[in-house]
Amino acid sequence: MTTTTPAPDTKETKPKTKSKGRPVESDRTKAENRLGLKLVAPAVVFMLLVTAYPMLQALYLSLFRYRLTAPDDREFVGADNYLTVLSDSLFWQDTWNTILIMVVTVGVELVIGFGFAMVMHRIIFARGAMRTAILIPYGIITVVSAFAWQFAFSLNNGFVNGWLPFFEDNFNWFGGHWPAMFAIMVSEIWKTTPFMSLLLLAGLSQISEDMLEAAKVDGATWWQRLWKVILPNMRAAIMVAVLFRALDAYRIFDNVFVMTKGAQDTESVSLITYRQVIEQLQLGLGSALSVLLFLSVLVLAYGIVKVFKVDLAQARGEG
Amino acid sequence: MRSKTNVGTGIGFALILVWCLLPVVWIISLSFKSVDETAAGSPQFLPKDPTLQNYREILTNADFLAALRNSFGIALIATGLAVVFATLAAYAIARLEFRGKRLVLSMALAIAMFPVVSLVGPLFDMWRTLSLFNTWPGLIIPYMTFTLPLAIWTLSAFFREIPWELEQAAQVDGATSWQAFRKVIVPLAAPGVFTAAILTFFFAWNEFVLAISLTSTTSSRTVPAQLSYFVGPDPFNPPYGQLATASVVVTLPIIVIVLLFQRKIVAGLTSGAVKG
Numbered sequence: 071m072t073t074t075t076p077a078p079d080t081k082e083t084k085p086k087t088k089s090k091g092r093p094v095e096s097d098r099t100k101a102e103n104r105l106g107l108k109l110v111a112p113a114v115v116f117m118l119l120v121t122a123y124p125m126l127q128a129l130y131l132s133l134f135r136y137r138l139t140a141p142d143d144r145e146f147v148g149a150d151n152y153l154t155v156l157s158d159s160l161f162w163q164d165t166w167n168t169i170l171i172m173v174v175t176v177g178v179e180l181v182i183g184f185g186f187a188m189v190m191h192r193i194i195f196a197r198g199a200m201r202t203a204i205l206i207p208y209g210i211i212t213v214v215s216a217f218a219w220q221f222a223f224s225l226n227n228g229f230v231n232g233w234l235p236f237f238e239d240n241f242n243w244f245g246g247h248w249p250a251m252f253a254i255m256v257s258e259i260w261k262t263t264p265f266m267s268l269l270l271l272a273g274l275s276q277i278s279e280d281m282l283e284a285a286k287v288d289g290a291t292w293w294q295r296l297w298k299v300i301l302p303n304m305r306a307a308i309m310v311a312v313l314f315r316a317l318d319a320y321r322i323f324d325n326v327f328v329m330t331k332g333a334q335d336t337e338s339v340s341l342i343t344y345r346q347v348i349e350q351l352q353l354g355l356g357s358a359l360s361v362l363l364f365l366s367v368l369v370l371a372y373g374i375v376k377v378f379k380v381d382l383a384q385a386r387g388e389g
Numbered sequence: 390m391r392s393k394t395n396v397g398t399g400i401g402f403a404l405i406l407v408w409c410l411l412p413v414v415w416i417i418s419l420s421f422k423s424v425d426e427t428a429a430g431s432p433q434f435l436p437k438d439p440t441l442q443n444y445r446e447i448l449t450n451a452d453f454l455a456a457l458r459n460s461f462g463i464a465l466i467a468t469g470l471a472v473v474f475a476t477l478a479a480y481a482i483a484r485l486e487f488r489g490k491r492l493v494l495s496m497a498l499a500i501a502m503f504p505v506v507s508l509v510g511p512l513f514d515m516w517r518t519l520s521l522f523n524t525w526p527g528l529i530i531p532y533m534t535f536t537l538p539l540a541i542w543t544l545s546a547f548f549r550e551i552p553w554e555l556e557q558a559a560q561v562d563g564a565t566s567w568q569a570f571r572k573v574i575v576p577l578a579a580p581g582v583f584t585a586a587i588l589t590f591f592f593a594w595n596e597f598v599l600a601i602s603l604t605s606t607t608s609s610r611t612v613p614a615q616l617s618y619f620v621g622p623d624p625f626n627p628p629y630g631q632l633a634t635a636s637v638v639v640t641l642p643i644i645v646i647v648l649l650f651q652r653k654i655v656a657g658l659t660s661g662a663v664k665g
Contacts, residue, residue, distance in 0.1 A: 099486070105566055106487025113478040113537050114493060117500055120534035124511035131511065189401030200402060201651040203409040208658075209643040210413070211595045213613040214636040218412040221419060226430035227629050229415070239432070260412060265658070272659035317502045324597045328617060340506040340598070347510035348602050360507035367504045 125364060131357035138351035151358035161342065161359075165366075167251070168338045172319040175258045176312060182259070183266030183311070190267065191274045204264040212261060216328035219257035220244075250334040257325045262318070266311050273307020274300070309378045317371055339363050413640065419633035420444070427629040443634035453635055455607040456615035460639070463525055463611060464593035467532035472586045474533070475540030476578070480570060482541065483548035484556075497538035505535065509602045516603055523605045531599055536589040543588060543657045547581025548574075584657035587650055594643070612639045 095103075132151050136144045155161050186204070193200055207215070222228050223243040231239050243249040277300060285299050301308070323340040330336045332345070343363055347356030421439040422431055431437065447453055482490060512531065513522070521527035551574060559569040600614040607615070612635075619632050647654065 101566070102485050103487040106481040106485040107489065109477040109481035109485070110489075110493050113474040113541065114496065116474065116530070116534045117496055117537060120512075120531050121500055121503055121508065124508050124515060127511040127515065128507065131514070185401065186405055189398055189405060192398045193402055194398075196402065198651060200405065201655050202647055203406050205647040205651055205654055206413060206644060207409050209591050209595075209647055209654075210640055211597075211613050211616075211636075211643075213597050213616050214416070214640055215412065217616065217632050217636055218416045221629055221633065222412065222415055224629070227419075227422075227427050227432060229432060229434045232432050260408070264409065268655060268658050314502075321504045321506065323506060324613075327597070327601075340504065343506045344509060344598065344602065347513060353510055353514060356510045360510050363504045364507045367502060371502050 125361075128357040128360045128364075131353050132361050134354045136352075136354035136357075138353055144354075147354070151355050152362070154355060155358050155362060160337070161339075163335055164337045164339050164342045167336060168320055168322065168340075171251070171255060171258065171322055171338065172316055175255050175262070175319050176315050178255075178259050179263045179266045179315060180270075180308070180312065183263050183270050186263065186267035187270035187274050190271050204267065206264075207261050208264045208268075210261065212324040213328055215261045216257050216325040219253060219260065219325075220329045223253045223256075244330060244334065247334045247336065250330050250336045254322075254325050254329055254336060257329065258319065258322060261325075262315060266315055269311040269314070270304065270307055273304035273311075276307075277303045309374075312378070313371065313374045316374060317367060320367060320370060339366070416633045416636050416640075419629055420637045422630050422633075424628070424630055443630040447631055447634045447638060452607050452615060452618075453612075453638075456610055456612045457639070459525070459607075459609055460594060460611040460613075463528050463532065463609075464590050466525070467529045467536065467593045468586050468589040470529070471533040471536045471540050471589045472582055475537050475544050475585060476575075476582055478537075479541050479544035479548055480574065480578075483545040484553070484574075497541050500535065501538040503535075505531075505598050509598060512599070513602055522603060523609050525609055527603050528596075528599060528609065528611065531603075532593040532596060535596075536592045539592070540585040540589050543585045544578070544581055547584070547657075548578060551577050580653065581657075584650075584653045587646060587654055588657055590646075591643070594639075 133146060133148060134144055135147045135150070190197075190200060190204070223230050225231075225240065225242045225244075228243075230243070231237050231241050241249075243253050281299055281303070282295060285295050290298065321340055322338050323344065326332060326336055326338045326341050327344075332338075332341050339359075340363065343356060343359040346352045346359055350356070415434065418435050419427075420443050421441070422436040423438060423440045423442055426437060478493065481487065482494065508531070516522040516527050521530070555573050555577070556569045559573045560566070564572065595613065596611070597613040597617075600611045601617060604610040604614060610618075616632065616635055616639075619628060619635065
């Protein structure tokens with residue numbers, strides 16, 4: 071035991087052990103290595119079994135013409151399924167819808183979420199009530215939020231037409247593409263802005279008051295302080311929030327499924343994938359869609375990380 | 390200046406309350422509208438003639454009660470398992486040096502961003518072969534897996550805050566790494582574990598894509614999926630009052646959890662997120 075006691079000290083100076091300068095492995099190091107692997111093993115095994123393996127399975131199935139209603143008809147078709155999907159205008163319409171929903175909702179959420187974060191940061195009374203209110207949309211079931219907004223926008227039973235000026239009382243929000251998209255986006259924005267605002271609040275609370283005071287003393291206006299001091303210093307928080315919300319928005323399914331079922335050309339990429347696999351039982355074609363969806367999320371994540379230079383490991387405190 | 394910002398904050402506070410609570414109040418109000426009222430069209434916010442009829446029907450609806458039971462059972466079991474596995478992994482990540490640590494973290498990150506829908510097809514196929522289709526484990530396993538990343542992050546963030554000298558002290562006193570973990574760290578980490586459990590529960594309670602894809606009967610269908618089946622033949626004229634009532638019922642547990650643990654949830658959501 072006496073020989074092992076110095077080991078914990080080396081862990082206190084974390085940056086040192088990180089720098090690959092690992093000398094001869096002591097028994098203690100080996101034991102630690104083994105224990106570490108043993109502890110992460112169950113989580114890793116499940117993550118691989120439930121995501122990596124099925125994803126490979128999807129990749130394999132996507133090369134076949136395979137419909138569950140006619141299992142004997144299974145035939146290798148190479149990239150045919152991909153060609154079918156990529157030459158289908160519905161797929162591109164759905165991709166466009168999804169991108170539009172993602173860009174608009176994340177943009178609006180950033181602005182509103184930042185406003186919320188400012189209020190939460192400043193508020194000195196009723197902090198508990200505030201947190202509770204903010205967490206209710208976060209915790210509520212997405213399907214419930216979709217129903218609540220669908221009913222709010224409903225022609226016969228919704229209050230929105232009555233409350234909004236410039237809209238006829240018989241305006242049918244689900245009767246056209248743009249109003250229906252608008253309703254879907256409202257329900258998405260309502261539900262996820264609180265999460266955004268909490269992430270932004272975490273970034274906001276790390277800005278030192280001294281810095282803001284200094285800027286104020288130097289004569290910076292409120293607007294200048296916002297753009298030159300607050301926002302640049304929140305960059306990491308904003309980027310993490312954008313990354314997580316953008317990827318989440320790209321997977322939008324629940325709201326669209328409940329509110330329109332894809333009517334009025336409001337279908338999302340997730341919804342068309344679901345319809346092919348579960349409703350049409352087209353496992354081959356559906357798998358091709360799955361792979362494409364997975365790839366686009368991958369590209370999107372890579373793009374956001376590269377363009378905005380998000381260091382996730384650092385942002386997550388793993389650095 | 391001070392008082393001006395205070396007024397601004399006060400207005401902001403009011404706006405946030407309205408934003409967050411209006412749709413909730415709306416479904417509550419809707420749940421008290423009678424079938425006759427919604428059938429005739431009732432665009433005003435509050436019910437004309439409040440009634441408990443919807444609650445009587447929903448709370449005796451066998452399908453809804455079965456879904457409620459499934460939701461609670463599946464969400465609680467998935468939460469329990471996810472938290473156990475995540476605690477082990479997060480301890481290793483926060484505390485131990487071992488090969489493959491970065492790999493595990495990257496994998497968790499990748500899974501957090503994974504489009505669940507792209508797994509629906511292969512899982513549907515696999516689950517039929519393994520007879521997991523339309524069973525509780527068929528949903529518990531993926532729910533647990535998809536919440537592991539969030540739980541691992543939240544927990545490793547909490548674990549880093551723990552005073553590790555205590556663990557060393559225990560080891561100096563002759564405890565093994567495992568004993569130090571079980572007897573010293575677990576009690577200290579309990580609040581963090583609890584927070585991770587709440588976030589995991591929210592996910593499992595909320596999940597919809599897998600719930601409609603991997604179930605076919607009320608023996609394992611959860612509430613979000615069941616709600617989507619309440620919709621009658623005409624998707625643009627659903628049974629408003631009953632859906633709103635069911636919505637209120639399934640939102641109640643969320644509101645109770647939020648009221649009791651708001652501080653912990655906020656800490657959990659932000660702790661792992663930003664530490665630049």
